[in-house]
Amino acid sequence: MEPTPQLKSPSKPSLPGFDPSPLFSGGPVLRPGEANLIVGGSVRQVLGRMAACILNFYEPGGLRYIGGVTVLAPPRSVWDYSDEEVHQMLLQGLEDMRGKAMPPEQVPAYLAQVVIHRAESLVAGDVATAIAAAGERQLILVPAANKYTDPAVKLERIVGQSVSKLMEDVWVPHLARLASDCIAAAKPLGSVIVMSVTDDPLVKRESFDALSSVDLLFPMVLEFEEEPDYRKLLVEQAPAWVALAVSGRAKEAYQQIAAAAVDEDTKRQVTLQVASRAGDRETVVAILEEYLKVIDDTSEVPLARLGRFAHLHGQEQAAHKFLDAAVDKLSDQMWLETALMTVAAMEAADLVDRCWARLNALFPHSPMLAENVELRLLRMCDSGPAPSGPALSRAGFQEFHTHFADTLAPGSKVDYVALAAEAAQRWPDKQPLANLCVALHALGHRDLPAAVGPAVEAAKSKEHEPYAVRILLGALRRMFLLEYRSAEDVQVQKLALFHILDFLGRNPDEATLRASLVSALSVETAGGVGLPILASFALDVIAQGVKPATPLERPAPCGEAEFKAFFEPAIKWMSQQTVIEAGVTRLPSEIVGSNAAGHISFMSHMLRHAARTFDSDDDLTAFERFAFTICLLHPYAPQYSSDLNALRLLAAKRWLHGHPQRARDIGEQMLALARDAPTRRRLAWASYADVFQRTGSHIDALIGLSCVALTDAEVLPEDMYQEAYTLLRVARDLHLFDVARSALQACRRLADMLNVGELGQLRLEGVEIGLDVAQHHSLTPAQLLALVERARNHCERVMATPDELYPAAANFMQIAGTAERNGLQVPAPAIAMREDLGRRVGTDTGTFLRAISAPVPELKDVVWLHNRLESARNSEDTPADQTAVVVAAHRLLLKREPEMAPQDAAAAIELLSDRGLELFGLAQPLTADWPAWFIRNLSQAGVGVVMLAIDGDSEVIAVIAENGQLRVERPARKQQTFLARLNTWSADYPYRYGSITREEGNGEFYASMGEFELPMPASENLLVIAQPRLQQLPINLYLENGQFAGEYKAIGMAPSLTWLDNARQHRAVSSGKRHGWISCSPEAEGYRALDMVFARLEPYFQQHGFAIDTSGRIPADVRGASIAVVAAHGQLTTDKRYIHSIADEEDLNESALSLARALAKVELVILFVCSGGRVDPHPMVNTTVSLPKMLLDRGCRTVIASPWPLDVTVTANWLERFLERWDAGDTALEANFKANDYVKQRLGPEPGLCLAMTVYGDVLLTR
Incomplete structure (x- = not known):
């Protein structure tokens, strides 16, 4: 040694x-x-x-x-x-x-x-x-x-x-x-x-x-x-703040950060990160502006982080400044890679060159070097026929990249097959990348078949599959936009869906891709074909069958004493944590002990029992504790999936208690927990479908079921049963009753396999009764009463068991209420059962069932039904959340003697108004007397109000506010119901109004609108609040005493009183920027429609200080402007429903949704877009599909547009007078009326010209 x-x-x-x-x-x-x-x-x-x-x-x-x-x-x-x-x-x-x-x-x-x-x-x-x-x-x-x-x-x-x-x-x-x-x-x-x-x-x-x-x-x-206090802060407290932010409670997080005992700069940094996670763009931008003032005193890593935040939130100039100051100093691989991807996404070639060179010098082994080269090449190939944007950096390009970038330049005509063959010969290792390049170029040049094939080939490469499926999604979206509807086209769309959903099934945490797919299939993007194609695809893959799994031996539950010894310290430990997140938080092993599986089994049994009972809020809290404790125990018993089952039960319970957003959050959380095990992925997708079916998200539910079927995993009989039961409910909701009954038979077979006993058979009987209730419209009175008795008997039998009573009670009370609304006398045993149920189910559940099933519910119950619902994080989810409210409010408006009070009718119509829009601030709970108070005050201020809705008998009811007085009016009934006449009218109108010539006269306008008698006040200024189904009627063409109301009244429409009040309370700070966009070629020899519009509008743009854009792309720099004027062709779907796309006379063809996103937070949007103001009812929920709604939902205040195709002669005449009156201080309502009147003076009294432009949103907006 x-x-x-x-x-x-x-x-x-x-x-x-x-x-x-x-x-x-x-x-x-x-x-x-x-x-x-x-x-x-x-x-x-x-x-x-x-x-x-x-x-x-x-x-x-x-x-x-x-x-x-x-x-x-x-x-x-x-x-x-x-x-x-x-x-x-x-x-x-x-x-x-x-x-x-x-x-x-x-x-x-x-x-x-x-x-x-x-x-x-x-x-x-x-x-x-x-x-x-x-x-x-x-x-x-x-x-x-x-x-x-x-x-x-x-x-x-x-x-x-x-x-x-x-x-x-x-x-x-x-x-x-x-x-x-x-x-x-x-x-x-x-x-x-x-x-x-x-x-x-x-x-x-x-x-x-x-x-x-x-x-x-x-x-x-x-x-x-x-x-570094902020780092300690991130570890100790930031998880709780981030959890608040992502759950829509960012303001609470900001308040806690402001109260934290740290310096102001630390608070600013943490607030920035929390605001970014919350999607709070305004707060992010404000903090970024503060940092721009001290950019020289900020070190490189914070600068890189700031640059990334700026880019993510659309602040490109700020991002360039931050990153320009950072890239030459960065020495951390992670931040150099982050900076490189950011500057590449910004298409800032100078910064890409510098950043790529520095990363290559310091970290030549970084996989991001090659990945970034590929992404820049793909971006070069992802272009349309005309060059656009700055030249991209070619840093790191080799021969292959240069050849493909040159060959697939914008506008180049390419033999894709020959190019792919050349790549296979010269660069065989680059074949998947070559396929992606070809697919993107073909997609940009609208050669959709040529795009799908190579993308499918590229999807076979695991490395390139994520990008390939996104190209396929782009092709799918484009096929919907261009309305490819042949049988061959549908098969191509299903092929794209297969690869997208197969990838999603294996990667359930791809939340952004999933959201993009939902958007692509939505009515706003796909019109009426997206949901049917998805449903057809789902049924195709479900029909392929499943692989049965060998059941695992279930662990024995621990004893009560052992469980108590574990649970008490576990709950104490959990109460000391700042945040508990399933899949992240883990109980200490010394608390868990050696019998985690026994604890899980004990609590799973408790949860199954608790799911069958009606709980108070305290019981729900205990239910949630059990569920999350099971999740925290999962790492100690990973062979079981009890955590996913517990979360599914919790989500169902949350939904039942009026917390649909928390149910959706749990559904998302289950996908995050699925990880890499196929069996867990299948169970997670099945649970996701179950949750989103309950919350009324049909597309999400079908995506979940498709991913279940595409997951290559064996499945236990009890899980098969749950999947079949979810399919049954989805099919029922989509009125695919044959599919639902087929799924019911599958449930019966599985129940026999599982030996579910009498309790299980009772549940299946309840499912069948539920299907019969859903199809009650075809029943005779005798059959209806027989179904009431079946439901009562079933309910009575369930009450004698420990099983969940809610489904049986809901079936019985709904069908009993239907029988009474049809004038039938329900038998005495049924009346006694209803009273017994009211005592058994508890106050909240009893109120819920009474509100949705009573022949004529009480107003206080319907208002309670609305207020019990938590706010949706995304506005598009709100209408589905409000489904029960809508059903009850329709019944509340049924005609009676004596007539209902005006204040009650106003509240009911407000509940039926369009709730599917983002508000500018938090909404207050609705009180029964507030709508009446609000419209009374408006009418005293000179703005009359008419509130319109359809009652439970499909007739219209109106509440009129005039000079502080309120009244209810119901037009006289005709042979057909108001709703039936409206459905007939909507087959041709309002689209037809844009093509009625002067020679044809105005008779068709009068005849078609004469089908509808709509009461209104005598006020010169009129606000209309209408249920979504009624918003399709052009308000300027309402007939009063044989005249069109828009000729002598200034009329505008708001989505709801709640939205209008919220907008008025949260005034925008005007940027003063004015922007005009007309996709045209002023210098072209031909003189087409949009060129004519530009020639007419340009003098007024220049006179009133507008920045003018004539590019062939939707502008990217309009967001937040004071006024935006847009002129383009608006196109409906082939069946003349739904504003579908925005086009020009060249290559522009984008979705209306894309335009709405580009115009987000513009105060006043003026659309010279054919049918730009058209409003259609959504086919599934109580909201609208329209460009004004899309714009208002994205923070615009007021939109003015025509519900029908607009004649080019209207544009300049209207804009001349409108801008004159707007700059003079008129409201949007007043200025639009005067501009329409000026069109009448200049062009004549044809309604298609002088009554086209209509105001939506904040009609009282001023400059």
């Missing part, structure tokens, strides 16, 4: 700053290969003083143990210390430890022992190689050790919405590997190592433990010169 070197104590016992003496006290020894890691402090003190101490180790014979010093310095661009500065820090360290300077004559000999090795990159493997080459008994100094990365290190994926990623999560795994390799290289040579990290603190205990676990590595954490 070699003698152990001993330390000769330095003469100076203590020092200011970093003092290494305690590290070597108590008889220290120096072990070959050992490494000291010092985190924090000054690098000069750490390296200099540690070197002085270690050089003071001597062998027993008096010889110094260390033979020389090797400094392994990073590249100068990362660690900017010259050789002279390194020498000086070593000499200073000696002086600090000795208490005096080294005599000058000894300095040359000392420095001769120092070798400074400069690394060319930050590849970790080079450090160990340099140590091996340095020789024996060297003191190895490694500054900035946290900068090195090892490509063999695979970082653990950060899972969970509440988790905040710190820099140490990235560098600690790499440094642990680096230290291990360096120690292995140094140990046989007898060398020792000192590593320094001075710019990234350690905050997490887990990080310190990971470093400490490396043999012979001794980490020490010092105080930093400026204590």
Whole structure:
């Protein structure tokens, strides 16, 4: 055994700053290969003083143990210390430890022992190689050790919405590997190592433990010169703030951050991250503007982070400034990669060149280098026929990339088959990428068949599949937009759906892709074909069958005493955590004990029992505790999927208690928990479908069922039953009753396999009764009463069991109420059953059932039904959440004697108005008297109000507010109901109004609108609040005393009183920017419609200070403008329903939704777009499909547009007078009326011309 070197104590016992003496006290020894890691402090003190101490180790014979010093310095661009500065820090360290300077004559000999090795990159493997080459008994100094990365290190994926990623999560795994390799290289040579990290603190205990676990590595954490409070804050409190943000409660998070005991800059940084996670663009932009003022005083990593936030939130100029100041200084691989992807997405070629070169120099092993090259090539290929945007960087391009970029340039005519064959021959390893390039180019040039084939081929490559399915989604969206509807086209669409959904099924955490697919299939994008195609596809793949699995042996439940001994400390521990997130939070093993499976089994049994009972809020809280405790136990019993079953039951319970958003959140959470196991993925998708069926999201539910069928996993009989039951309910909701009854038979067969007993058979009887209730419209009175008796008898039998009573009670009460509304006398036993149920189910559930089933519900019950619902995070979910409210409100409006009070009718119509729009601020709970109060005040201020809705008998009812007085009016009934006449009218109108010529006269206008008698006040200014189904009637063409109301009244429409009040309370701060966009070619020889419009409008644009855009692309710089005027062709679907696309006379053809997104938060939008003001009722829920609704939903205040195709002669005449009156201070309502009247003076009294432009939204908006 070699003698152990001993330390000769330095003469100076203590020092200011970093003092290494305690590290070597108590008889220290120096072990070959050992490494000291010092985190924090000054690098000069750490390296200099540690070197002085270690050089003071001597062998027993008096010889110094260390033979020389090797400094392994990073590249100068990362660690900017010259050789002279390194020498000086070593000499200073000696002086600090000795208490005096080294005599000058000894300095040359000392420095001769120092070798400074400069690394060319930050590849970790080079450090160990340099140590091996340095020789024996060297003191190895490694500054900035946290900068090195090892490509063999695979970082653990950060899972969970509440988790905040710190820099140490990235560098600690790499440094642990680096230290291990360096120690292995140094140990046989007898060398020792000192590593320094001075710019990234350690905050997490887990990080310190990971470093400490490396043999012979001794980490020490010092105080930093400026204590990084915000990092500690992120670890301790940020998860709770992020959880608040992602659940739609960002304001609560901001309040807590403001109250935190940290400095203002820390609060600002944390608020920025929380606001970004919450999607709060206004807060993000405000903070970014503050940082722009101090950009010169901000270091590179915060600058890169700020640049990323700025880009994510559409602040491209700010992003460029931040990243321009950061890229040449960044030395962390993660942030260089992040910066590169950001500047590439910004298409900032200069920044891409610099960032790519720096990443390549420092981290040549980074996989992001090749990935970024591929993404830039794909972006070049993803273009239309005409060049657009700046030239993209070609940094890192090789022959293949250059050839494809040149060949697939915008507008080039390409033989795609020949190009693919050339790629296969010359670059066989690039074939999937070549297919992606071809697919994108074909898609951009609208050669959709040529796009789908190569994308399908590319999807076979695991590496390129994510991009391939996105191309297929783009092709699918484009096929819907261009209305490819032949049988062959449908098969191509189903092929695209197969690959998209197959990928989603295997990657359930691809939330953005899933949301894009939902959007592509929505009515707003696909018209009426998206949902049927998805349903057909789902039924096709479900019909392929399943693989039965061998049941697992269920663990025995633990005993009550054992469970109590576990549960009490578990709940105490959970109450001490800032946030609990399934799949992230984990119970300590000392609390769990050795019987996790037994605890799970015990609680699962409790949950199944609790799911069958009607709970109070306290019971629901206990239910949630059980469910999340099971989730926290899952890592200790991963062979079971009880966590997913528990969350599914919890989601169902949340939905039943009026918390549909929390149910949806749990549905999303289950997908995040599925991970890589096929069986768990299948169960997660099935649970997702179950949850979204309950919340009325049909597309999501069908996506879930499709992914279930495409998941290659064996399935247990009980899970098959749940899947079939979910399919049954989805089919029932879509009125696919044959499919639903087929699924019912599958449920019966599975029930026999599972031996469910009497309880299970009772449930299946209830399911069948539910289907019969859904199809009651075809029943005779006798059959209806027979169904009432069946439902009553079933309910009575369920009441005698411990099973859940709600489904049976809902079936019975709904069909009994239907019978009474049809004038039938229900038998006495049924009346007694209804009274008994009211006592059994509890107050809340009883009120819910009474409201949705009563022949004529009470107003207080319907208002309660509305107020019990939590707010949806996304406005498009609100109408489905309101389904029960809509059913009850229709019945509330039924005609009666005496007539209902006006204030009650106003409240009911407000509940039936369009709720599917984002508000500008939080909405207050609705009170029964507020709508009447609001419209009474409006009418006293000179704005009359008419509120319109359809009652339960399909007739119209109106509430009139005039001069502070309210009244209810019902037009006289005709042979056909009002709704039937409206449905007939909507087959041709309002579209037909745009093509009635002057020669044809106005008779058709009068005749068609004469079908509808709509009461209205005598007020000159009129606000209309109408149920979505009635909003399709053009308000300017309402007939009063044989005249069109729009000729002598200023009329406008708002989605709801709630929306209007909210908009008026949250006034926008005007930017003053005015923008006009007309996609045309003013210089072209031909003189087409949009060229004519531009020629007519240009003088008024210039006169009133508009920025003018004639590009053939939807503008990207209009957001937040004061006024935007848009002229384009609006196109409906082939069946003349739904505003479908925005087009010009060249290549522009984009969805109306794309235009709405581009115009977000513009105060006033004027649409010279054919049918731009058309309003259609949504086919599934109580909301509208229209461009005005899309714009108002995205923060616009007021929209003015025509419900029918607009004649080009209207545009300039209307705009001339409108802008004149708008700038004079008129409201949008008044200015539109005067502009329409001016059109009448100039062009004549044809309604198709002078009554076209209609005001939607905040009709009282002023400049």
